[in-house]
Amino acid sequence: MDKNSEEWLQSKLREIKSFNRYVKPESALDVTLEAGIEAEKVIKLNQNENLFLSKDFLCSLLNDVINEIDLRLYSKEGEVELKEAIGKYVGLPSDYVILGNGSDQIIDLIIRTFLGKDSVAVSIKPTYSMYKWSVNHLGAKYFEIPLREDFSLNVEGILESSKGNKGICFICSPNNPTGNQFELEDVRAIIESFPGLVLVDEAYVEFAKNSLTKLVKKYKNLIVTRTFSKAFGLAGVRIGYALSNSEISTAIFEYAQLPYSLNCIGLRLALKVLEMVDRFKKSIDGLKEEREKLMGRLNSIKGVRAFKSDANFILFQVMKPYEKVFNDLFDKGVLVRKIGKVLNLEGCLRVTVGLPYMNDRFIEALTSISE
Numbered sequence: 609m610d611k612n613s614e615e616w617l618q619s620k621l622r623e624i625k626s627f628n629r630y631v632k633p634e635s636a637l638d639v640t641l642e643a644g645i646e647a648e649k650v651i652k653l654n655q656n657e658n659l660f661l662s663k664d665f666l667c668s669l670l671n672d673v674i675n676e677i678d679l680r681l682y683s684k685e686g687e688v689e690l691k692e693a694i695g696k697y698v699g700l701p702s703d704y705v706i707l708g709n710g711s712d713q714i715i716d717l718i719i720r721t722f723l724g725k726d727s728v729a730v731s732i733k734p735t736y737s738m739y740k741w742s743v744n745h746l747g748a749k750y751f752e753i754p755l756r757e758d759f760s761l762n763v764e765g766i767l768e769s770s771k772g773n774k775g776i777c778f779i780c781s782p783n784n785p786t787g788n789q790f791e792l793e794d795v796r797a798i799i800e801s802f803p804g805l806v807l808v809d810e811a812y813v814e815f816a817k818n819s820l821t822k823l824v825k826k827y828k829n830l831i832v833t834r835t836f837s838k839a840f841g842l843a844g845v846r847i848g849y850a851l852s853n854s855e856i857s858t859a860i861f862e863y864a865q866l867p868y869s870l871n872c873i874g875l876r877l878a879l880k881v882l883e884m885v886d887r888f889k890k891s892i893d894g895l896k897e898e899r900e901k902l903m904g905r906l907n908s909i910k911g912v913r914a915f916k917s918d919a920n921f922i923l924f925q926v927m928k929p930y931e932k933v934f935n936d937l938f939d940k941g942v943l944v945r946k947i948g949k950v951l952n953l954e955g956c957l958r959v960t961v962g963l964p965y966m967n968d969r970f971i972e973a974l975t976s977i978s979e
């Protein structure tokens with residue numbers, strides 16, 4: 609490499625390293641290495657994965673899939689079939705569906721496709737970190753409008769912040785990390801008046817009361833993103849989708865998305881899940897029941913306050929220093945997510961709703977630390 613090229617490369621690397629780094633949360637292996645607890649004994653409740661579905665059941669689906677696919681082929685038919693099945697599941701035509709390698713990849717694609725350096729992105733605070741991460745990479749402006757004290761949307765604040773500039777507004781509902789689903793009327797008011805696209809992230813919607821997908825036909829500027837990672841337990845497979853009118857969906861999926869962005873295993877697995885969706889709905893109901901129990905148990909621990917959730921996780925505040933609570937749980941083999949300050953609430957943590965025995969271990973550990 610000559611000196612000029614080397615300088616160019618180094619300046620590009622400096623530019624890349626000036627972006628925010630996405631730090632992946634702790635894994636079971638980290639607990640093994642640092643606290644000496646075997647990985648199988650670690651209670652991993654820090655990434656809102658769906659532990660409520662049995663690993664064996666999902667593996668049996670994978671076994672079926674393996675006999676049905678041909679790994680040597682690119683799977684155009686798989687995409688067509690999955691779009692049709694998703695359309696049926698949500699009650700929309702299949703050309704309203706965009707497929708992606710996890711909903712993160714679709715969110716990033718939408719940001720790269722629709723935003724430029726001069727556009728604005730508006731979202732709420734606190735919320736899912738990926739919107740800001742992707743917007744920052746692009747160099748566009750990102751405004752964060754704090755939720756109101758009761759975790760509801762500040763509709764006026766959101767509309768005011770865009771000041772007529774075109775762009776994208778991100779609403780995560782149910783919101784990560786607060787867990788609440790926003791009032792339909794508030795979201796609708798934003799869709800009607802925001803001068804650009806409104807992306808509603810419904811990653812956790814199956815655990816909540818209602819969905820905005822029925823509004824996709826009505827509003828030209830609405831995109832709803834969803835995933836198979838949460839309710840359907842396939843986080844490791846990476847299957848996400850978005851729903852928007854056919855004009856937007858076709859533009860994104862046929863012109864902007866990489867061809868064959870989903871692998872044939874994921875496509876077929878997702879199809880299988882939707883074929884037996886009632887079985888998954890039963891497990892979702894079980895998880896919701898367990899969530900309410902966990903909420904009650906958290907609130908009965910002295911020095912702990914848990915917030916109502918419409919998702920598969922619960923935000924809670926601890927009166928003791930939260931970093932110490934996190935570390936003490938870690939040392940006992942229980943992984944939760946460090947959140948910190950949420951609006952004016954100091955010391956928040958987030959926990960995934962796990963199977964009853966996992967929640968027991970978590971509650972037992974937290975009780976001994978907090979009281």
Ligand SMILES: Cc1ncc(COP(=O)(O)O)c(C=O)c1O
Pocket residue numbers: 655656709710711712713736780784809811812834835836837843846847848
């Ligand atoms: C709100 C929200 N949206 C999207 C995602 C990403 O989901 P996926 O696995 O489909 O990329 C997550 C993952 O935790 C999330 O919390």
